[in-house]
Amino acid sequence: MPRMTMIEAIRSAMYVSMERDEKVVVFGEDVGFFGGVFRCTAGLQKKYGTSRCFDTPISELGIVGVAVGMAAYGLRPCVEIQFADYVYPAADQIVSEAARLRYRSAGQFTCPIVIRMPTGGGIFGGQTHSQSPEALFTHVAGLKVVVPSNPVDAKGLLIAAIEDPDPVIFLEPKRLYNGPFDGHHDRPVTAWSKHALGEVAEGHFTVPLGKAEVRREGSAVTVLAYGTMVHVALAAAEEKGIDAEIIDLRTLIPLDLDAVVASVKKTGRCVVVHEATFTSGFGAELAALVQEHCFYHLEAPIQRVTGWDTPYPHALEWDYFPGPARIGEALAAAMEA
């Protein structure tokens, strides 16, 4: 099997999808001729022509609004928002339109669109190239929200998202685009090409939405994570020498609650990790669900490790989001109680 970075895997997913279904169209800022600022769409225009992969004006509202209209027609747009931080002008088209078109028209019009966007920090992108807005979208009924943590999942989940009949927010942790950063900014980066998870099948396959994956089996404490934080949590567990079970959620909506509950009932302890800000973050939802479904199995308070409740800092970003040390402290605290 070829080894792919997450960028290559995402590109491969779009190739496969466009090849299989001529209704799939790809567009966004710089995605056409140039192939995207992260090169995720490189070569698609050359292969499938300008009417199936094209550049758009700088208007996120326009990109998503046009995608909604195209989906109502019967196409399957897979659009790119250049950075998740730029999605706010498109919020109305996502929240009020894409998410509820099926509902408000009683199924007459549907909106099978995928909105891809690089998310999260770790590349010194400052306040407008680093945010993690997943909780904004998980709060909206009618959307599905996906965050892959590795190339295999990125490809399989993206193909599943493109084939899905509902609108999907597809958040791509840009820190993982070229390799699995583990949260140590003083350590050399291990490229996906040298990593077992980087072996990605070339053809069509899907990773089903709504299914979590156990990344590390353990019996002492459950860590719930997604995207970049899966790798940081893995590093933390190794460093602390704690027998943690690490669950990669992969999709936040629909959430694989069964996998979460089974693990926490087994371990009796739970640490929730994400890079987004603390207050009203998706971790709050996870903590509430674990409390609701596993209360009598819990032996310690649920810990949350997240970004701080501040705007995103540029120079100090490695002090902003959770690293192995902070997750390690939370693991220890969960074990002590």
Next chain:
Amino acid sequence: MEPHAPLSLHVPEPEVRPGDTPDFSSVKIPKAGSVPRPPVDVDPREIRDHAFSIIRVLNRDGEAVGPWAGSLTPDELMAGLRHMMTLRAFDARMLTAQRQGKTSFYMQHMGEEAVSCAFRMAMAPGDMNFPTYRQAGLLIAGGYPMVDMMNQIFSNEADPLKGRQLPVMYSSREHGFFSISGNLGTQFIQAVGWAMASAISGDTRIAAGWIGDGSTAESDFHAALVFASTYRAPVVLNIVNNQWAISTFQGIARGGAGTFAARGLGFGIPSLRVDGNDYLAVHAVATWAAERARRGLGPTLIEHVTYRVGAHSTSDDPSAYRPKTESDAWPLGDPVIRLKSHLIRLGVWSDERHTQMEAEISDEVIAAQREAERHGTLHAGGKPSVRDIFEDVYAEMPPHLRRQRQQAGV
């Protein structure tokens, strides 16, 4: 340097307010038949003046004159009159029904019937409209059953939208009527996307977007113009300028610009103004724009100049912000009376036949209402199932919604 006087903010104000005498002297009305009819492949730069004038066909004597006349036969015109009268009768019944508590809300079309009814006749089967809440004429003229419209308004057990949408926010894919959003302007860019999809697919169908004068201030309007002009989308972009955005006069959204249509000029989009109370003129301009779209010549922007005679909605009282007699002073007249006069002038209509048709339509609307009410009204009779709350959020119900549906006991 000379000292400057303190600055002050300019806030546009309408010419008159309640208690004043209505004054439309600033609305320049060209003579019917005076605006040229260019070929559909005209260079937009050559028809710049069309964004500032008003295309009119019916003159004061009820004659159809000029280069935009002749797009409809007498039979088609009689059908158009029937559509407008049906919409007006429908409005009257539903307003009363709202006051009787049978629904929460209603929005009427009084004075604007020609815009949507005439436009619909320029569209072909399979084309898609992306309407606002004041284009029910697209449905009436398209043959959508009045009973279904009423079921939607009453949110009853037969409501095609299962009690989920505000009254009058219809949708019918089959009838080329996109689902209406309460967030203004969102449909304008979606119409462009639908049209682009048709072009991508090598289809022959076109789309039409609709927006009110006030909502042209929304970003969606400007995004729609950018995308429509960039990709030469096969779309007709309609601005219905009925002078009022609830209580706010059209000058607030328009500012110092000459007209709303003129906003299309900077995008290289052919932009025309039409007398929205002239059924023949609206139909002729719509046909011209639809032909452009269908021939791959790209988008057209149309400003329909009309007047909202009624209140914005059943929650609005226009006497608080404009003179009570302002609608009578509107210089472009009543679309129903103007078409009626034209048909009488053609010798195919009479006051007697008109009165007879009014009675027929009234019977039809009453019969439709009886049938709809058999399925219930908002607070009485049949309702959609509580199970319907949980359906159609996703194609397949995910586990968390299944759990919530069980909690709700359905």
